[in-house]
Amino acid sequence: MPINYIYPKYDVVRDSTRCIKCGACMRQCANEVHSYDDELDVMKSDSMDCVDCQRCVSICPTRALKIIPAENRLRPNGSWSQDDIYEIYRQAEGGGVLLSSMGTPKNYPIYWDKMLINASQVTNPSIDPLREPMETRVFLGKKPGKLEFDRKGKITTKLGPHLELNVPIMFSAMSYGSISKNAHESLARAAEELGTYYNTGEGGLHKDFYKYGKNTIVQVASGRFGVHEEYLNAGSAIEIKMGQGAKPGIGGHLPGAKIREEVSRTRMIPMGADAISPAPHHDIYSIEDLRQLVFSLKEATNYTKPVIVKIAAVHNVAAIASGIARSGADIIAIDGFRGGTGAAPTRTRDNVGIPIELALASVDQRLRDEGIRNDVSIVVGGSIRNSADIVKAVALGADAVYIASAALMALGCHQCHSCHLGKCNWGIATQRPDLVKRLNPEVGYKRLVNLVNAWNYEIKEILGGMGINSIEALKGNRLMLRGVGLADKELEILGIKHAGE
């Protein structure tokens, strides 16, 4: 039926005066957009399956290519956007749930951009991080109410297990299966070099990566893939995944096609079998049940590892976090709704959850009000784009942040939002060996290290500008933030004043 015809989103524009017909674009595009016409001796393209991943553009030696939004438009309509209409066509044809990936592309407010950071002038002198020591190390875990010392001044209070981070940045959960082995290796090696942690996601831990255990957080999700005693003990902390910002309230589904040999071995499920993570943990219906899982994991690891509980930022996040803080968990990770994903129903990704900035502010406030803020550390993720976002997050009350989309971008991700197709031309969200090969972990890990080091330096500079010499001293220091263009209610929730006040 002609209504099923959906005009391609992009046009592939080739400058024939530049094209030397080397065929690189053809070999590089896993979506088979480019082809060579023998008879006419020209490179051709059919942009139908182009996802604008920019691979061919980046690889073309003569800069002959560009990808531009297709000009063909449906009749403009203020109520029904072209996407709205095409989505209806797709569903009318396929009858299924619309599936997307990465973070929502919709224009929701980004509160990071509506908060400005303070600096000291005249009175409290600013600090130059090049001249003076500046501490960005953080410890995550339960903090004791008081410290006791023996007569020699040694601490006698028994401290619980915690994580030590040289930088207030960790790589958040991305499973092996949703991303490639080379992507995982890049993350693991970068975490080791940086003195921070990466997170296995719910796909188990590949045998080759046990050696990075010191810098690994192992995840336990509802599907329990690849979870066994050795796995639990392999990392430095265990994360219970209750939810994910991009798809709160729903589970995961790694299609059988992506479960190849090594993924199968790591997840401990047969090749080709669907990997379904149910939406809830079926043993958790209450905070008391959560407590049971927390302690069963602690028992299995002899109380040597902190337990993180990760939740999506949803409406009642403050009350939920308060429950988690009382469940025995050491760290709460909150994932905002702009966070990325390897695959999620479009409607959930674009409509469920709340912005991380508001969630963080209300959780931190709630835990303080209840006097339990020191029982847990707070880690936030889901749309951290740069060092300024991190400074603002810490000022709102976070102990550290998780980054994932940004980390993938350092590895080459061009945000084509097509991870769920499994044909990532950048070797990240794919299991196809010829594509995975394109991501060299040796190069990848260095790029991640560069990115995080650069951010860490910027954080120090901004801290110094405020006259603060340790990130701990900024934590929850909301006086260092001012809002611009925010309504009273938003300011109230964020717990900050308006600029000029």
Next chain:
Amino acid sequence: MIDATSLDLFELNRKIKSVKGRKIVINNVLGQRFIGSGVEDKKSIEIYGTPGNALGAYLNNCDITVYGNAQDAIGDTMNSGSITVYGNSGDATGYAMRGGLIMIKGSIGYRGGIHMKEYREHKPVITVGGCAGNFLGEYQAGGIILVLGIGSEDKVPIGHYCGTGMHGGVIYVRSRFRPKHFPPQVLVEECDEQDAKVIEKYVRLYAERFNADAERLINSEYYKLVPNAKNPYKQLYTNN
């Protein structure tokens, strides 16, 4: 030998882990949770009394026997070994277990064998002597669940919504009546010879352990529940 009287779960588990020897017996157990979780060097644990939730969670290479009833989530994510219960067990028995054998003399609660899965040589098995509650084998991805329905011969010994979201593995039900009302993901089939062999193997293990009449149990009618299609979730999506 450990006396669990008035020990809380932390004290008891610490004690279990510190006791030398590969075989231990624990008396007077009263609801202490997580017994057998994270015990690396123990070969067998005998429990007298009622152990609490999450007995044998992540269990590896260890045989646990309970002389009494067990509570919820026994064998959660268990990898290998066995749990034998001379009584009933609660909800989520064998949640996400990947290997090993759970044998319950009596009945189990809701959501038994939920999300259990198999992998290569690991093939988890749950044998239930009596009945199973609602949501048996929900999201089942592999392994075998065998429900014998002893003492409930006048009805189908499984509850409602059995096999919801099932996408692997098999459930055998001993019943004179054909089980009905399943979600679309589940098919009810007659057992073939291969199935009969599997059933016989686990029935004999059960009968030996609990002194039941193996021949009578073997020579009964069984139905088999299997997932409907290989990839039941595939059709659900439209690329966007």
